[in-house]
Amino acid sequence: MKKTIPFSILLSGLMLTMFFSCKKTTTPAPADPCLNTTITISNSVVTTVPCESTPSGSITITASGSTGFTYNKNGGVYQSSNTFTGLAAGVYTMGVKDVNGCTKTQVVSVGNATAGPNFTNVKSIVSSKCGNCHLNGGNDGSVNLDADCSIVSKWDRINVRCVSQGNMPPQGLNATQKAQITAWVNAGHKFSD
Ligand code: HEC
Numbered sequence: 001m002k003k004t005i006p007f008s009i010l011l012s013g014l015m016l017t018m019f020f021s022c023k024k025t026t027t028p029a030p031a032d033p034c035l036n037t038t039i040t041i042s043n044s045v046v047t048t049v050p051c052e053s054t055p056s057g058s059i060t061i062t063a064s065g066s067t068g069f070t071y072n073k074n075g076g077v078y079q080s081s082n083t084f085t086g087l088a089a090g091v092y093t094m095g096v097k098d099v100n101g102c103t104k105t106q107v108v109s110v111g112n113a114t115a116g117p118n119f120t121n122v123k124s125i126v127s128s129k130c131g132n133c134h135l136n137g138g139n140d141g142s143v144n145l146d147a148d149c150s151i152v153s154k155w156d157r158i159n160v161r162c163v164s165q166g167n168m169p170p171q172g173l174n175a176t177q178k179a180q181i182t183a184w185v186n187a188g189h190k191f192s193d
Helices: 007-021 117-129 148-153 155-164 175-187
Strands: 040-046 057-064 070-073 083-087 090-097 103-110
Touching: 040 090, 040 103, 057 070, 057 090, 057 103, 083 090, 117 148, 117 155, 117 175, 148 155, 155 175
Parallel strands: none
Antiparallel strands: 040 057, 057 083, 070 090, 090 103
């Protein structure tokens, strides 16, 4: 004999199935991989030398507290080297990222190198011996030496006229002053030398 299952039972069975299969399952949010990571940054800075055509400042970042670090500057592309060179004086936001993508930033300032002892000697010779011919707006021979960078850029002509030829200033310099100019030239004739 053929058994028939009443339609109402079938329907309630179907509804039950639907009820259970529609039960909302909550997927737990993935744990934050950076929650227990504390990255610490330190830095070392090399100042840039004023008056040079290429900035020479640099920042080296050292990070600890995790592994697989890469480094960036001002939100730029992350790189494997922790040293950034060719930096002008200014403020930079340095960033590190670890193996899990956890990041940390630090604001770092690059300053200007101070005047070196040899340059300081030459500047004081210029101040005392080159007078209004080349200072205070003076421009004899199209040379004005008011700005530190003008002294730096004219290093070779200062050397020729004051030391090799010895006819600048017109009354000449003494041996000590000439030796000081020579020392600056030999040291590299930069602002920082
Ligand atoms: C009394 C004025 C006077 C004084 C002081 C003087 N100069 Fe001059 N200088 C001149 C004149 C004028 C010229 C242009 C004629 C020439 O080149 O000889 C000149 C030209 C120069 C030039 C450009 C010419 C070149 O060969 O490139 C340099 C560099 C220079 N002087 C350096 C100096 C320095 C450095 C001092 C100081 C240590 C100095 N002078 C002191 C008058 C002066």
